[in-house]
Amino acid sequence: MAETLLEVKKLKTSFFTHLGEAQAVRGVSFEVNKGEAIGIVGESGSGKSVTSLSIMKLLQHPGKIVDGEILFKEQDIVKKSNREMLKIRGNQIAMIFQDPMTSLNPVYTVGNQIVEAIIRHQKLNKKQARKKAINMLKLVGIPSPEKRINNYPYEFSGGMRQRVMIAIALSCEPDLLIADEPTTALDVTIQDQILKLMKDLKEKIDTSIIVITHDLGVVADVCSRIVVMYGGLIMEQGTSRDIFYNPKHPYTVGLLKSIPRLDLGEKKRLIPIPGSPPDSIHPSKGCPFADRCPHAMRICKERLSPYFNIDEKHKAMCWLLHREAPKVDIKIGVQKGAI
Ligand code: ADP
Ligand code: MG
Numbered sequence: 001m002a003e004t005l006l007e008v009k010k011l012k013t014s015f016f017t018h019l020g021e022a023q024a025v026r027g028v029s030f031e032v033n034k035g036e037a038i039g040i041v042g043e044s045g046s047g048k049s050v051t052s053l054s055i056m057k058l059l060q061h062p063g064k065i066v067d068g069e070i071l072f073k074e075q076d077i078v079k080k081s082n083r084e085m086l087k088i089r090g091n092q093i094a095m096i097f098q099d100p101m102t103s104l105n106p107v108y109t110v111g112n113q114i115v116e117a118i119i120r121h122q123k124l125n126k127k128q129a130r131k132k133a134i135n136m137l138k139l140v141g142i143p144s145p146e147k148r149i150n151n152y153p154y155e156f157s158g159g160m161r162q163r164v165m166i167a168i169a170l171s172c173e174p175d176l177l178i179a180d181e182p183t184t185a186l187d188v189t190i191q192d193q194i195l196k197l198m199k200d201l202k203e204k205i206d207t208s209i210i211v212i213t214h215d216l217g218v219v220a221d222v223c224s225r226i227v228v229m230y231g232g233l234i235m236e237q238g239t240s241r242d243i244f245y246n247p248k249h250p251y252t253v254g255l256l257k258s259i260p261r262l263d264l265g266e267k268k269r270l271i272p273i274p275g276s277p278p279d280s281i282h283p284s285k286g287c288p289f290a291d292r293c294p295h296a297m298r299i300c301k302e303r304l305s306p307y308f309n310i311d312e313k314h315k316a317m318c319w320l321l322h323r324e325a326p327k328v329d330i331k332i333g334v335q336k337g338a339i
Helices: 048-057 082-086 109-121 126-138 158-171 189-204 238-243 250-258 298-302
Strands: 004-017 020-033 037-041 062-071 092-094 176-180 206-211 225-230 232-238
Touching: 004 048, 020 037, 020 048, 020 062, 020 176, 020 206, 020 232, 037 048, 037 082, 037 189, 048 062, 048 092, 048 206, 092 158, 109 126, 109 158, 126 158, 158 176, 189 206, 225 238, 225 250, 232 238, 232 250
Parallel strands: 037 206, 037 225, 092 176, 176 206
Antiparallel strands: 004 020, 004 062, 225 232
């Protein structure tokens, strides 16, 4: 049996704004096993970042975890004090963000920032930490790390800066790395290199990884399991195989269709899902995707579907999976080869 590292149970997180309660995360449950990489995928505004910020307990005011548990090594993060979280963050759970320029401090050399991160979390002296920093830069594929360690962030390209961020995040050997849109700001070839690097590192240092992205194509190679989010809810989750070859939720099918297809040329690259994401302050009673779903039935707008298990690891929240629902082919219109 795989060992569970993180178990998110019925997590609800809201922002208490002057317009009302924005229910960003509306009861989300998933787990991450030791050494496993999972993907959280969904369009912008689905609640992916709020889920990860809840795990890190880095929610900004007026955001608040309203309900649920986040068990990390069987201890509930929701109940931890800020002081306890300081020990967990960076040391046991590390996070990298979309734009490494805003996360790196422009006035310190890259080396200084890695050394500082290492010393903060590990009992090493400066010389040992510097040696480790050079090793980390080498590990993430920065050429001549002995020289580059003395450079400032602006002296690195976007892709190289993201590698530096990964080096900082991994220098403390965290049990869990959360990468929120780690490649979104990068061009396609560099994206590919960063993802390969993450996959490589996962195998080398046995860190569990959560990759968050709006692009299903990004997680195909790296993640063994995928969680599909929309409107603050998990629409479907399963192995990468389930999600790519046997999707059961029309929203997942929509995401599959919108994967950029470089091989098909510029014109056919993207078929976005028509319509726009739901209002988190006034969520509907029914499925958040019902308004945009080509197969929506009356019940979809009235009541949220329970999860239907397709198999042990694969489940989806969709009334079409009810045994009395009409049989429709939700994959119609998916580009050949996309699934
Ligand atoms: P994603 O990362 O999937 O693009 P987020 O998790 O950032 O989406 O946001 C989910 C929803 O949470 C947003 O649609 C918005 O309604 C709400 N939200 C996020 N941050 C704030 C905030 N600071 N104040 C109010 N609402 C917020
Ligand atoms: Mg986000």
